[in-house]
Amino acid sequence: MLHTIGGFDRIGEENAFAVLARATELAAQGRDIINLGIGQPDFKTPDHIVEAAIKALRDGQHGYTPATGIAPLREAVSADLLKRHGVETDPGNILIVPGGKVTMFMAILMFGEPGSEILYPDPGFPIYRSMIEFTGARPVPVPIREENDFAFSAEETLSLITDKTRLLILNSPANPTGGVTPRAEIEKLVAGLERFPDVAVMSDEIYSQMTYDGMEHVSLLGFPSLRDRLILLDGWSKTYAMTGWRMGFSLWPEGLIDKARKLAVNAWSCVNAPAQFGALAALTGPQTAVADMVREFDGRRKVTVDGLNAIEGISCRVPLGAFYAFPNIKQTGWKAKALASALLEETGVATIGGPDFGVLGEGYIRLSYANSTDNIRDALGRIEKFLNENR
Numbered sequence: 001m002l003h004t005i006g007g008f009d010r011i012g013e014e015n016a017f018a019v020l021a022r023a024t025e026l027a028a029q030g031r032d033i034i035n036l037g038i039g040q041p042d043f044k045t046p047d048h049i050v051e052a053a054i055k056a057l058r059d060g061q062h063g064y065t066p067a068t069g070i071a072p073l074r075e076a077v078s079a080d081l082l083k084r085h086g087v088e089t090d091p092g093n094i095l096i097v098p099g100g101k102v103t104m105f106m107a108i109l110m111f112g113e114p115g116s117e118i119l120y121p122d123p124g125f126p127i128y129r130s131m132i133e134f135t136g137a138r139p140v141p142v143p144i145r146e147e148n149d150f151a152f153s154a155e156e157t158l159s160l161i162t163d164k165t166r167l168l169i170l171n172s173p174a175n176p177t178g179g180v181t182p183r184a185e186i187e188k189l190v191a192g193l194e195r196f197p198d199v200a201v202m203s204d205e206i207y208s209q210m211t212y213d214g215m216e217h218v219s220l221l222g223f224p225s226l227r228d229r230l231i232l233l234d235g236w237s238k239t240y241a242m243t244g245w246r247m248g249f250s251l252w253p254e255g256l257i258d259k260a261r262k263l264a265v266n267a268w269s270c271v272n273a274p275a276q277f278g279a280l281a282a283l284t285g286p287q288t289a290v291a292d293m294v295r296e297f298d299g300r301r302k303v304t305v306d307g308l309n310a311i312e313g314i315s316c317r318v319p320l321g322a323f324y325a326f327p328n329i330k331q332t333g334w335k336a337k338a339l340a341s342a343l344l345e346e347t348g349v350a351t352i353g354g355p356d357f358g359v360l361g362e363g364y365i366r367l368s369y370a371n372s373t374d375n376i377r378d379a380l381g382r383i384e385k386f387l388n389e390n391r
């Protein structure tokens, strides 16, 4: 019997990948599957990005790069942060990582240890809790409530901070709810955090470019009082339809960047070189594809929300960001995971049960509307028919 460290008895995973595997399996058996489960754009990576990566390979860019990423890419990230958030950053504080997820892995490893507490959103991206558990720190869920339009409540978040709190994880626009925390609430939170100067903040802004109805994305980067303890997580996966490229970036404060760099050297040496050149083209090339994708998501969002609200027993708030709807299914009489599973097996529609995102996810399912409008309409029709026959 091999004995691994205790963390491996506690580490979790992301059920979206299990649902994806099952959906793929059913499709291989000839079933007509519509996947509203996994959260990834259904668009192709724009051509100029693909061409830049191919050219990099042909030009011989296939060796190791600096562990922090190629200099022009870190400079382009810094320029991008200035353009989007109006804040100057030092490219020396930017780390290129193999996917946005890696930043949370690193940040939680840095701060989690037995006896410490880490605050994370519930419902929220499942890896936050999984990694916190892995380190032995105590996971402290910050409730994200439907009646609050799935935004963070500054007051509730601050009330959960104790002298053991080491890290606060924020996520807006949010997975799985599509909630976007408004500026006033973020300002209140940041003002409150001044009372807790030893609490680090990791702001997961992977959906920063996906907001709707004029809703503003407020980056935590814009608050000078947080600069010496803010870890910013962002990347290319969602914005440029590059999930399989595994390209992300993070900004680290002065006191942490060298530790982050050392962790990178220990774990992966550097990120895939040609992918870095593709990511560079994404930031420096035309941004029209991003605007086009967001416009398309916006249209699908309306179809999804209207369709869900037309189904008896389901009510869905209008999500203001990301590409997820998180309808309340409590009136259907179904438990969320049982419903998600039945929908996949019986109707071929893949969704994710809310409890996969936390305790407060019971009573909800997540639908990703990163799929064609026709497929979304078809899926909603199948869900309605199934519920009418199985209440």
Ligand code: PLP
Residues within 6 Å of the ligand: 039, 098, 099, 100, 101, 102, 125, 171, 174, 175, 204, 206, 235, 236, 237, 238, 243, 247, 248
């Ligand atoms: N953060 C959130 C909130 C996400 O939803 C995801 C992906 O689903 C990630 C981070 C990870 O992104 P990546 O695919 O770049 O690792």
